[in-house]
Amino acid sequence: MNFVWAHGKLAMLLIPLLLLLVLELHQANAGSCNFFQGSWVPDSSYPLYNYTACPFIQKEFNCLKNGRPDQMYLKYRWQPLDCQLARFDGREFMQKFKGKSVMFVGDSLSLNQWQSLICMLYTSVGRTKYNETRVGDVSIFTFMDFGVKIMLDRNVYLVDVVMEKTGRILNLDSIEGGKLWKGLDVIIFNTWHWWNRRGEGQPWDYIRVGNQTFKDMDRMVAFEMALNTWAKWVDDNIDPAKTTVFFQGISPSHYNGTDWNEPTAKSCVRQKEPVVGSRYPAGLPPALTVLKRVLNTIKKPVKLLDITNLSLLRKDGHPSIYGLGAATGGMDCSHWCLPGVPDTWNLLLYNLLIL
Numbered sequence: 001m002n003f004v005w006a007h008g009k010l011a012m013l014l015i016p017l018l019l020l021l022v023l024e025l026h027q028a029n030a031g032s033c034n035f036f037q038g039s040w041v042p043d044s045s046y047p048l049y050n051y052t053a054c055p056f057i058q059k060e061f062n063c064l065k066n067g068r069p070d071q072m073y074l075k076y077r078w079q080p081l082d083c084q085l086a087r088f089d090g091r092e093f094m095q096k097f098k099g100k101s102v103m104f105v106g107d108s109l110s111l112n113q114w115q116s117l118i119c120m121l122y123t124s125v126g127r128t129k130y131n132e133t134r135v136g137d138v139s140i141f142t143f144m145d146f147g148v149k150i151m152l153d154r155n156v157y158l159v160d161v162v163m164e165k166t167g168r169i170l171n172l173d174s175i176e177g178g179k180l181w182k183g184l185d186v187i188i189f190n191t192w193h194w195w196n197r198r199g200e201g202q203p204w205d206y207i208r209v210g211n212q213t214f215k216d217m218d219r220m221v222a223f224e225m226a227l228n229t230w231a232k233w234v235d236d237n238i239d240p241a242k243t244t245v246f247f248q249g250i251s252p253s254h255y256n257g258t259d260w261n262e263p264t265a266k267s268c269v270r271q272k273e274p275v276v277g278s279r280y281p282a283g284l285p286p287a288l289t290v291l292k293r294v295l296n297t298i299k300k301p302v303k304l305l306d307i308t309n310l311s312l313l314r315k316d317g318h319p320s321i322y323g324l325g326a327a328t329g330g331m332d333c334s335h336w337c338l339p340g341v342p343d344t345w346n347l348l349l350y351n352l353l354i355l
């Protein structure tokens, strides 16, 4: 047999085989990579933007402007265990979402992430025309050169609070707010922090389930019932061909140092570094278990932006006394400084959207 011919034939067989193998490995890699498992590593190229370059950060998140002296907390990048995240590219985002609308729906943690995404895009695309406006409960930030809308619907429970003669009713079965969530391209939902509010901070007087009204009930049970109402709304209203749906995981607070093996710490105040490694000593909050249970019942595709694990490690990322507290003497270990941790939530969102 002709030697050259034999080699040629072998090559013809082998090259496609090798290509197939490379392709397969690549896909296996993408498939097996969990973006949400990893650790925080120092990165001198961080933060992703300078607070002076983003005029949209409101006071409660603007830690440097409020006088926070330490800056190491700005210098960490989330490194997944098995893969690299693509760097954020605002122009690529604009190209992909030209003429489209992204909406965050939820409490002030949604506000936190909404402002972060606006800053990331605004500082990434360079000088650009924008319009910021508000229609009812919805804030709309439009990047006019691209027709991209980044919106926020402040809705702390997702389900409705209605006024009646007897008082304010938190209605776990109704979700009229959903009228505002039609025709969008991406929606990122969130609710949790308000479910444990009591006293003056609680914006309702009774809870209603079906035709029964209660003065109060187990808050975790109420949370799950509301999530089930929301899940049904998704199944009844979302067209997966048009809209990509996310749920922002449970954003953790840091008010008790015992949780990260530092019992002398009474809060996040003066925390300057993340928890080392990948494991948070106190483990995951029970609300996340409830959330995951409900997500498992939804028939339509909903992606969990599973930021709980990685944010638990960031006891250093909160405004502490450099949020609104700078004026009042209070502290905030629930929200996050901007620039800061929510930029990573958006980097993960970006990676999931451009895949």
Ligand SMILES: *[C@@H]1O[C@H](CO)[C@@H](O)[C@H](O)[C@H]1NC(C)=O
Pocket: 036, 037, 038, 039, 081, 278, 279, 284, 309
């Ligand atoms: C949290 O992340 C660490 C490592 O990234 C992992 O070992 C752990 O299993 C994660 N926990 C959950 C519940 O995903």
Ligand SMILES: *[C@@H]1O[C@H](CO)[C@@H](O)[C@H](O)[C@H]1NC(C)=O
Pocket: 050, 051, 052, 053
């Ligand atoms: C942010 O911008 C200001 C000028 O507006 C500059 O003085 C400062 O060094 C910048 N900070 C970083 C971390 O680049």
Ligand SMILES: *[C@@H]1O[C@H](CO)[C@@H](O)[C@H](O)[C@H]1NC(C)=O
Pocket: 131, 132, 133
């Ligand atoms: C911004 O949008 C609002 C609502 O569409 C509109 O009334 C307003 O004129 C716009 N502002 C600018 C500067 O285009």
Ligand SMILES: *[C@@H]1O[C@H](CO)[C@@H](O)[C@H](O)[C@H]1NC(C)=O
Pocket: 210, 211
């Ligand atoms: C309340 O709802 C239950 C179950 O849906 C029903 O059997 C019952 O008749 C209702 N009660 C009233 C007072 O409407």
Ligand SMILES: *[C@@H]1O[C@H](CO)[C@@H](O)[C@H](O)[C@H]1NC(C)=O
Pocket: 256, 257, 258, 259
């Ligand atoms: C902090 O958590 C520990 C362990 O759960 C608990 O024993 C302690 O009472 C908590 N401290 C405060 C101030 O809540």
